[in-house]
Amino acid sequence: MSPIRWGRAALLAPVLLSGCSVMQGFWSGEPQRVSGLLERTTDGFVLRECGSERVMALTESQMLEGIYQLASQPGQIAIFTDLIGEIDRHGRLHPEQVLRMQSHGRGCSDDSADSAQWVALGYQPAWQAWLSPAGLVRSDGNLTYPARSVVIEQLPDGALNAATPSDHQVELWLYPQACQDPVTGDYFHLRATLTVNGEQQRGCGYQGAIIAP
Numbered sequence: 001m002s003p004i005r006w007g008r009a010a011l012l013a014p015v016l017l018s019g020c021s022v023m024q025g026f027w028s029g030e031p032q033r034v035s036g037l038l039e040r041t042t043d044g045f046v047l048r049e050c051g052s053e054r055v056m057a058l059t060e061s062q063m064l065e066g067i068y069q070l071a072s073q074p075g076q077i078a079i080f081t082d083l084i085g086e087i088d089r090h091g092r093l094h095p096e097q098v099l100r101m102q103s104h105g106r107g108c109s110d111d112s113a114d115s116a117q118w119v120a121l122g123y124q125p126a127w128q129a130w131l132s133p134a135g136l137v138r139s140d141g142n143l144t145y146p147a148r149s150v151v152i153e154q155l156p157d158g159a160l161n162a163a164t165p166s167d168h169q170v171e172l173w174l175y176p177q178a179c180q181d182p183v184t185g186d187y188f189h190l191r192a193t194l195t196v197n198g199e200q201q202r203g204c205g206y207q208g209a210i211i212a213p
Helices: 062-071
Strands: 031-043 043-051 055-057 078-087 094-103 119-123 128-133 135-139 151-154 162-165 170-175 190-196 199-207
Touching: 031 094, 062 078, 062 094, 094 199, 119 170, 119 190, 135 170, 162 190
Parallel strands: none
Antiparallel strands: 031 043, 031 078, 043 055, 078 094, 119 128, 119 199, 128 135, 151 162, 162 170, 170 190, 190 199
């Protein structure tokens, strides 16, 4: 399976980054994936990185502000966020894409993405699916099923399909469209559909930590 690059979230209009991005030596390297607790302060947003004492100031972003308004609960000043961005030479994080922003779940303790290429989930009914080199693993909230071999196909519109060979008994679709869970209000950068024995369940998804070969 070739690496898949998803476009920016469709829910919000893309925002142009500062012209400073073209200055030689301004950036510290390639875009990085960073997760942590996003906090609103009087001076803007800061991110307290998971597993680290590093606290990064974020540059002003209409995209980030819009998603925060969607996903945060009334009166909430901090929320778990998983994003991709560039860090400039001053240590400031310039957000490019938000992969997920969650008030619910285990936050930094959630390691579901560590061994997966893609993760999908829903809350009513509760279900989760992980797509990794070992195959497709799914859980219905009470039971986790063994990995199933799947055939993976990427469509011209950017959608990804993973289905068990021949019978399509289990089939996962991921669409490059922003998704807000209707139960929790959590935000994800992908929309997902899981079908098991003809029964369809809708949810959201996000990119895992494993890059497909």
